[in-house]
Amino acid sequence: MTHVNAVSIKDAPIVFAGYGVKAPERNWDDFKGMDVKGKVVVVLINDPDFETGSGDFGGKAMTYYGRWTYKFEEAARLGAAGLLIVHETAPASYGWATVKNSNTNTMFDIVRKDPTKQHPPMEGWIQRDVAVDLFKKAGLDFEALKKAAQSRDFKPVELKGATFSADYKVKHETIVSKNVVGKVTGAKRPDETVIFSGHWDHLGVGLPDAKGDKIYNGAVDNATGIAAMLEMGRLAASGPKPDRSMVFLAVTAEERGLLGSEYYASNPLYPLAKTAGVINTDALDPTGPAKDFTISGNAKLDLLDDLIAKGKAVGRTYTPDPATEAGYFYRSDHFPFAKRGVPAISFGSGEDLVEGGVAAGKAASDAYRINAYHQPADEWNDSWRLDGMSADIALVYSVGRDLAGSNRWPEWGEGAEFKAARDATKAQRK
Numbered sequence: 071m072t073h074v075n076a077v078s079i080k081d082a083p084i085v086f087a088g089y090g091v092k093a094p095e096r097n098w099d100d101f102k103g104m105d106v107k108g109k110v111v112v113v114l115i116n117d118p119d120f121e122t123g124s125g126d127f128g129g130k131a132m133t134y135y136g137r138w139t140y141k142f143e144e145a146a147r148l149g150a151a152g153l154l155i156v157h158e159t160a161p162a163s164y165g166w167a168t169v170k171n172s173n174t175n176t177m178f179d180i181v182r183k184d185p186t187k188q189h190p191p192m193e194g195w196i197q198r199d200v201a202v203d204l205f206k207k208a209g210l211d212f213e214a215l216k217k218a219a220q221s222r223d224f225k226p227v228e229l230k231g232a233t234f235s236a237d238y239k240v241k242h243e244t245i246v247s248k249n250v251v252g253k254v255t256g257a258k259r260p261d262e263t264v265i266f267s268g269h270w271d272h273l274g275v276g277l278p279d280a281k282g283d284k285i286y287n288g289a290v291d292n293a294t295g296i297a298a299m300l301e302m303g304r305l306a307a308s309g310p311k312p313d314r315s316m317v318f319l320a321v322t323a324e325e326r327g328l329l330g331s332e333y334y335a336s337n338p339l340y341p342l343a344k345t346a347g348v349i350n351t352d353a354l355d356p357t358g359p360a361k362d363f364t365i366s367g368n369a370k371l372d373l374l375d376d377l378i379a380k381g382k383a384v385g386r387t388y389t390p391d392p393a394t395e396a397g398y399f400y401r402s403d404h405f406p407f408a409k410r411g412v413p414a415i416s417f418g419s420g421e422d423l424v425e426g427g428v429a430a431g432k433a434a435s436d437a438y439r440i441n442a443y444h445q446p447a448d449e450w451n452d453s454w455r456l457d458g459m460s461a462d463i464a465l466v467y468s469v470g471r472d473l474a475g476s477n478r479w480p481e482w483g484e485g486a487e488f489k490a491a492r493d494a495t496k497a498q499r500k
C-alpha cells in the first residue's frame with residue numbers, strides 16, 4: 071500500500087470548477103478538458119440544479135454527484151493537488167459546526183492498495199465568506215460564477231493572482247476497528263441472508279462546546295439504531311428459526327464515511343448476490359410515537375413497498391423524505407450495499423407525532439439537528455419516550471422477518487440507478 075507521508079504545495083494555481091461534476095450520461099462536464107494536475111480546485115457542494123430546483127440532477131433531490139465524497143474522488147481521478155469545497159448551510163444541509171466537528175479529529179479510511187485513486191493529496195472545506203473574499207481579490211464575482219455553474223456550458227475559471235501553498239507532514243497509522251456480526255442461521259436456506267444493520271461508532275472526544283463538554287455521546291446517532299438492532303437480534307434468536315439466515319451487523323466508522331459498511335460490502339461474509347435485503351436503523355426518534363415513518367432519500371424498490379404495506383397494517387403511513395436535497399440516501403450504512411445492487415433502505419422515524427402532529431415532530435427534529443446533531447448535546451435525557459422507538463422496531467423487524475421466512479427476492483424499480491448492478495447477479499439467485 072502506498073502512503074503520502076507529506077504534502078507540499080507551493081504557489082499552486084487555484085481553479086473554480088463549478089460543482090466539480092463529470093457525468094457523461096447526463097452530458098455534463100464541469101472541467102471541460104482543463105488540466106488540473108498540480109492545481110487546487112474549488113467546487114460547490116450539492117448538485118448544479120439544487121438552487122433552481124429543476125434540471126438534469128433530480129431537481130432539489132441530491133444525486134451522488136452532490137456528495138462531498140464524490141467530489142474528492144473526482145479530484146483524485148483528475149490528479150488535482152487539492153480540493154476545497156465551499157460550505158453553504160442550505161445545500162450542505164448542515165451548518166459549519168458539523169463540518170468543523172467532523173473533520174478536526176483523526177481522519178479515517180479503509181485500507182486501500184492505492185489511496186491516491188480515491189483521495190487528492192489535500193482535501194478541505196472553506197466557509198462561503200472566505201470563498202467570496204478569495205474570488206473578489208481575484209476580480210471575480212462568486213455569486214455570478216455560482217449561477218454560471220448551474221449550466222452545462224460552464225467552463226472552469228482560474229483565479230488570477232491567487233495561489234495556494236501548504237506544507238505539512240502526514241502521520242499514518244493502521245488502526246484496527248471492528249464490525250460486529252451476529253447471525254441466526256436459517257433452517258432451510260442458510261446461504262441466503264437478510265441483514266439488519268446499524269453503526270456503533272460516533273465522534274468520540276472532540277472540540278468542547280460552549281459548556282466545555284467535549285464528549286460526543288451519539289445517543290440518538292446512533293445508540294438508538296444499535297439498540298434497535300440488538301433488540302431485533304434478541305427477537306430473532308428467541309423465536310422459531312427463519313428459512314433464511316438473519317444477520318445483525320454493527321458497523322464501525324460510519325461517521326468517517328460509511329467505512330465499516332463499505333469494508334463489509336467490499337469483503338462480504340455472506341454473498342451479496344444472495345443477500346435478499348438490508349434494513350438499516352440510524353437515529354430513531356425518542357420524542358414519541360408517530361403516525362408515519364420514512365426512509366433516507368429517494369428509492370424505488372420492492373423492499374420499500376413491503377415496509378409501506380406493513381406500516382399500513384398497523385395504521386402508519388409512509389412520508390417520503392422531505393429533504394432529498396440533503397442526500398441522506400448516500401449518508402447511511404445501507405448505501406454501500408445499494409451501490410452494489412443489494413436492495414437496501416435506512417428506516418427513519420416519522421414526524422407526524424401522535425401527540426402534537428407534524429408541527430411538534432418538525433420542531434423536535436429541527437431542534438435536534440441544530441442543537442445536538444454531531445455535538446456533545448446528543449446525549450440521553452429523562453424526557454425520552456421509548457414507546458415510539460419500540461413501535462419502530464416492531465415495524466422494521468416484521469418486514470425483515472417476513473423476508474427471511476420467504477423465498478422472494480425484492481427488486482429495484484425501473485429507472486433505479488442500482489438496478490443494473492443487481493440484475494447482473496440474477497443467475498446466482500434461484
